[in-house]
Amino acid sequence: MTLEAEYSPDADRIMSVSLGPQHPGAGHFRIKLWLDGDYVVRSEPDAGYVHRGEEKMSEYRNYIQNVPHLERPVILDSSNILFAYALGVDELMNNKVPQRAQYLRVIMSEANRIISHMYFLAIQGLFLGHTTMITWCMGDRDFWIDLAERIGGARVTFAYIIPGGVRNDIPPSAIEKGLNTCDWFDKRMDEYEKIFFRNPMVHQRSDGIGVLSREDAIAYGATGTVARASGVSVDVRKDEPYSAYEDFEFKTPVMTQGDVYARAYVALLDMRESVKIIRQALKKLPQGPVRLKLGPQPRVPAGEVYSRTEAARGEMSYYIISDGSPRPYRLKIGVPSAKNLRVLPLLLRNVHVADIPPIYWGLNYWPVEADR
Amino acid sequence: MVVAQQQKSGAFQVLVGKIDDVLQYAIGDPMRYLANWGRLYSLWPVHLETACCSVEIGAAAGSRFDMERFGALEAFGSLRQCDLLIVMGTVTRKLAPRLKLVYDQMAEPKWVIAMGACSITGGLYFDSYNVLRGIDDIIPVDVYVPGCPPRAEAFLQGLVLLQEKIRRAPSLSGR
Ligand code: SF4
Numbered sequence: 294m295t296l297e298a299e300y301s302p303d304a305d306r307i308m309s310v311s312l313g314p315q316h317p318g319a320g321h322f323r324i325k326l327w328l329d330g331d332y333v334v335r336s337e338p339d340a341g342y343v344h345r346g347e348e349k350m351s352e353y354r355n356y357i358q359n360v361p362h363l364e365r366p367v368i369l370d371s372s373n374i375l376f377a378y379a380l381g382v383d384e385l386m387n388n389k390v391p392q393r394a395q396y397l398r399v400i401m402s403e404a405n406r407i408i409s410h411m412y413f414l415a416i417q418g419l420f421l422g423h424t425t426m427i428t429w430c431m432g433d434r435d436f437w438i439d440l441a442e443r444i445g446g447a448r449v450t451f452a453y454i455i456p457g458g459v460r461n462d463i464p465p466s467a468i469e470k471g472l473n474t475c476d477w478f479d480k481r482m483d484e485y486e487k488i489f490f491r492n493p494m495v496h497q498r499s500d501g502i503g504v505l506s507r508e509d510a511i512a513y514g515a516t517g518t519v520a521r522a523s524g525v526s527v528d529v530r531k532d533e534p535y536s537a538y539e540d541f542e543f544k545t546p547v548m549t550q551g552d553v554y555a556r557a558y559v560a561l562l563d564m565r566e567s568v569k570i571i572r573q574a575l576k577k578l579p580q581g582p583v584r585l586k587l588g589p590q591p592r593v594p595a596g597e598v599y600s601r602t603e604a605a606r607g608e609m610s611y612y613i614i615s616d617g618s619p620r621p622y623r624l625k626i627g628v629p630s631a632k633n634l635r636v637l638p639l640l641l642r643n644v645h646v647a648d649i650p651p652i653y654w655g656l657n658y659w660p661v662e663a664d665r
Numbered sequence: 666m667v668v669a670q671q672q673k674s675g676a677f678q679v680l681v682g683k684i685d686d687v688l689q690y691a692i693g694d695p696m697r698y699l700a701n702w703g704r705l706y707s708l709w710p711v712h713l714e715t716a717c718c719s720v721e722i723g724a725a726a727g728s729r730f731d732m733e734r735f736g737a738l739e740a741f742g743s744l745r746q747c748d749l750l751i752v753m754g755t756v757t758r759k760l761a762p763r764l765k766l767v768y769d770q771m772a773e774p775k776w777v778i779a780m781g782a783c784s785i786t787g788g789l790y791f792d793s794y795n796v797l798r799g800i801d802d803i804i805p806v807d808v809y810v811p812g813c814p815p816r817a818e819a820f821l822q823g824l825v826l827l828q829e830k831i832r833r834a835p836s837l838s839g840r
Contacts, residue, residue, distance in 0.1 A: 314760065315713045315744070315767050321760065342760045343716050346793040353792075362789045368717035368814065412723065431727025438724075448816055449720055661717050 307334060312649070314342050322660040324637075324653070328646065336641035338634055344664040351624040355590050356382055359621070360452050366628065366662045368449050370409040372401045373604035374626075374662075375454040380535055381600035381611045382456035385593050393581045394458035395537040397444075400471070400574045401453050402602070403567040404441050407478075408434055408449075409605035410560040413657050417557050418489060420650040421498045426489050433481055440474050443467045456591070458584035468575050475572045482565060490558055499554040503640040503652035506551060513635045517607020519656055522559045523551035529603035540577075541570045553648075553655040560657075563605075590619045606630055606657045630656075630663035697837045704748070704774065705831040706736035708824070711747040713767055716754030718781040718814040725817040735824050744770045749827075750804075754814070755783035755790055756797045768804045774838060776831070778823055779806045782813045789813060 306329050313323035323339040347366060351359045363378055364371035376398060383390055411434035418426020438448055444467050445451030445460075453460050489495055505515065510523035520527050528545040530538045546562030548555040595617040601610035607629030616622040633656045640652050714722075725732045726739050737749065744767060756764055768777070779800055782788030787798035800806065807830060810823035 314763050315711065321714050321716065321719075342757060342763075343755060344757055344759070344795050345716075345755055345790045346795050350790070350793055365717055365789060368720050412720070415723075415727070428728040431723065432729050435724065435727070435729045448724075449814060 306330075313339075322658075324641070324649070326641070326646075326649075331645050331647075333641050333644050333646065333649065336638050338637050340634065340660060341664050343661045347665045348624055348626060351621055353620060355619040356456055356593060356621065357587070357589060357591065359624075360455050361450070363626075364450055364452060366626070366665055367409075367604065367606075367609075367659065368661070369412050369659065370405050370605045371450050371452075372398075372405040372445075372454050373602055374609055374628075375452070376402050376536070377600050377602040377604075377609045377611045378613075379454050379456050380602065381598045381613045382593065384598045384600060385596055385613065385615055386456070386587075386591065387594075388457050388585055388587075390458050390536075390585065391582045392537070392579045393462075394583045396574050396578050397459045397463055397583060398454050399537050399541070400463075400571055401441065401444060401451065401459070403570045403574075404437055404444075404471075406567045406605040407564050408437050408441065410564050411437065413560055413605075413654070414485070414489075414557060417553075417651065417654050420654050421495055423489060423492070423495060426485075429485070429488075433478070436474055436477070440467065440471055443470060455584075457587045458582075460584070462583045463578075468578065471571060471575045475568050475575075478568055479565075482561060482568075485561060490554075490561065496554065499557065499651060500550075500552060502553045502648050503644065503655060504550070504552045505636060505640060507549075509636070509639060510551065513639065514632050515607075515636050516629045516632050517604070517657070518556055518559045518563065519607070519633045519636065521546060522548050522555035524549040527608070529601050529608055533601070535600075535602060537574070538570075541573045543570050553651045556655040556657070592617070592619055593621075601627075604629055606659065606662070607632060626665055628662045628665065630659050634658055634663055693837070697834070700837055701831050701834050705828040708737040708749045708776075708828075709747045710737055710739060710749040710751050711744060711767060711771065712739060713750065713764070714753050715756050715760055715764070716781075716783060718754035718783070721814045721817050721820060722751065722753055722780070725820050730817040730821060732821060732824065735821065735828070737824055745772055747771055748775045749778065750775065751778045751780055752784040752800050752804075752806075754781040755788070756800050756803075757795050758797065759795075761797055761803055764800065765803050774834075776807045776827055777804055778808045778810060778820075778827060780810045780815055780820060780823070782811060785809050785811060 308328045310326045310328055312326055314321055321342045325337040326333055327335040364375050367374045411430045415427045415430035442448055444463050445453040505523045507524040510520045510525050526545055526547045531545050543566040546559055548559050593615045595615055597614050599612050601608055610627035612625040613621050614623040750768055779785050784800045787796055790796040808823045808827045810820055812819050
């Protein structure tokens with residue numbers, strides 16, 4: 294590498310260290326670090342430990358068989374990755390998805406956004422040395438999982454949003470439970486603000502750490518919470534409304550500091566908006582069918598489609614090429630984690646070793662998703 | 666003459682065997698029981714996430730399922746202090762040598778839980794070009810927890826099964 298050339302005057306001061314793939318942060322990922330004492334001089338992410346060949350696998354499964362394995366990369370946020378896939382296939386097949394199904398899709402994908410952000414905040418709390426946050430968030434996340442389980446039938450992998458609608462109707466009890474959960478969670482988020490976001494310890498530990506400027510966020514193509522924390526207002530739900538998102542009132546939270554604190558706080562603000570959307574959707578849920586009859590092996594007309602949704606981590610996109618057979622000819626998944634990973638070497642420079650975990654996790658990076 | 670000598674040494678061996686038995690009952694067994702009892706309630710899992718099943722480990726370690734009440738606490742220390750390797754899901758070709766390395770670095774006695782369909786047979790990814798079809802090709806497995814992902818309760822049951830196995834371990838070394 295060019296490291297020696299770059300730091301030739303005191304090359305012997307520099308120590309190269311490998312962080313991962315087994316390390317007390319998130320596993321299945323490795324960062325090569327060059328350290329000068331306690332400072333990180335340079336870093337190089339080494340991804341690919343969980344590359345499972347999703348894209349190749351989708352070429353020998355038909356459009357319905359592809360549903361379960363396509364949600365596995367983002368198991369925390371499984372509805373949103375399927376949402377983009379379903380949108381793409383629906384567009385190729387010219388499906389008129391019923392209105393009730395559109396609403397249910399929105400409800401499920403917003404519930405998943407909350408589940409994903411809660412996991413993010415829990416681990417971020419752990420990395421910032423705030424044990425209350427991990428116990429609270431992990432516990433409260435389970436109430437949302439309970440709701441999603443009542444709708445989708447599983448704890449994390451629902452396979453709920455499928456081409457042509459949703460897999461099953463929402464049970465009547467889930468509507469009331471959903472509204473109650475929303476009310477309770479609003480109060481709960483105020484408590485998070487008190488105990489975590491207004492905590493001087495958290496401020497000292499995360500203010501001004503890992504700052505990503507607005508220009509860099511745009512130049513590197515960051516998406517989702519990372520871009521919004523740096524003052525770039527990107528939100529596919531607003532920019533290019535899909536499904537039923539035009540019917541709901543919500544804002545795109547944006548912050549300007551671009552540091553670790555802002556990235557965590559944007560996640561909380563995101564959850565507030567999600568709660569609003571879920572409440573509106575549950576209140577005005579239209580009647581009607583929830584699914585089109587597609588048959589077990591639907592034929593998809595030849596064509597190409599690009600579809601995208603706003604997942605919890607950012608923009609999730611699919612590029613599907615169909616040649617008229619029951620299987621995709623080519624399926625490309627564009628995941629937000631891979632987009633945000635480009636920022637990591639930029640942020641892990643001239644920082645303390647102790648700041649590596651919050652910066653790394655602050656990008657909301659999920660290796661399984663990035664490697665596909 | 667020869668017969669008599671044989672009889673004599675036979676009797677001697679029986680005596681030695683009896684003493685051995687007595688020692689085994691009086692000292693060996695309680696020691697074995699005590700050592701394994703100590704091990705079974707202080708399992709230290711390695712934090713090696715291999716794929717998406719780690720989400721359910723997060724839930725199991727969280728406040729609702731609380732795996733700590735079974736005596737297993739997420740270890741954020743050295744591999745040398747750990748005695749339980751939970752393989753959380755898919756092991757790819759790139760990760761497999763690292764997994765073996767992690768296993769080799771742990772001190773004896775050590776146990777392995779294979780969590781999720783992927784680590785048992787390859788699961789959903791059985792026909793992928795980059796995925797190992799089951800980790801028992803590279804490391805020995807004690808308990809299999811099926812599911813994709815297994816629920817947190819299922820994982821906890823696997824943990825309890827492993828503890829039962831450790832309690833019944835036939836030797837002092839815990840294996
Ligand atoms: S068993 Fe399922 S959840 Fe677990 S790693 Fe494999 S695909 Fe992921």
